Amino acid sequence: MLCFSSAVESLRIANRMAGETLYEWRLVGEGGDFITCSAGTSFKLDDDLCELSRDDTVLVCGGIDVGKATTKKILNWLRREARRGVTMGGLCTAGYTLAKAGLLDGKKATIHWENQDSFAEEFEEVTLTKSVFVVDGNRMTTAGGTSSIDLMLKIIADDHGEALAGTVADQLIYTSIRTDQDTQRLSVPTRIGVRHPKLSRVIQMMEANIEDPISPSNLAREVGMSTRQLERLFRRYLNRSPKRYYMELRLQKARNLLMQTDMSVINVALACGFASPSHFSKCYRAQYSTTPYRERGAQAARLSV
Incomplete structure (x- = not known):
């Protein structure tokens, strides 16, 4: 829930601080009904795995047991949308889902430190890093937790300038913005x-x-x-x-x-x-x-x- 809400709240605050709708989002998933996170909170999905436009960005959010949640239907949907040129991102363990779909082949990526060993063994064609987030072309991955904030602040800064990104960080009481050079674990x-x-x-x-x-x-x-x-x-x-x-x-x-x-x-x-x-x-x-x-x-x- 933390990586999901951190991403959404960063975009919501960007809209509020700008005084206009800079970003819109929909929550989609297999079945289009409800999704429940490991904390027990349920969310109403806005849609099933629908057809997207090339200008859309897909952010897949993963938690525990990501392998079980990575179904064939989701993999096929991600591959189909990737062929349209859609930008793809994996929050927390969802880097596994993107890699399973073959969407990180030849790319740099990161994933939560607890999943690094298994990821490295299974996906040798992906260059795994220990960064809090990685952007490689139109593929993005984060380590989970508050690293979603760091990725969103980078996106906001790239789209609308450092000043707005800094204002969003202040609203989040986020006093140390990390870059893709920062590692996810303590020294x-x-x-x-x-x-x-x-x-x-x-x-x-x-x-x-x-x-x-x-x-x-x-x-x-x-x-x-x-x-x-x-x-x-x-x-x-x-x-x-x-x-x-x-x-x-x-x-x-x-x-x-x-x-x-x-x-x-x-x-x-x-x-x-x-x-x-x-x-x-x-x-x-x-x-x-x-x-x-x-x-x-x-x-x-x-x-x-």
């Missing part, structure tokens, strides 16, 4: 609550090397310290060893892939640096009290409800 020091440059650098290397893990000794060497010093640093600030922290990162990615993709358990294991499926299963059970196969089965059961 490592802010995220872990520790401002130690060498520790931050090691964690960044870990996050960038999940499929081919780097040994603690090599990590220590990269930041100019001994393995024992690195061990003490992790114990002091994170109350765990570098090996344990690295394992948790790899298992977290594995869980994302199991929940969000159709990748086999073996391929998930390989993508997260586990050469042996049995070792992967053992580590996964120790972390999450269930096996990867049961996790996948439980997820499938939830989606079928």
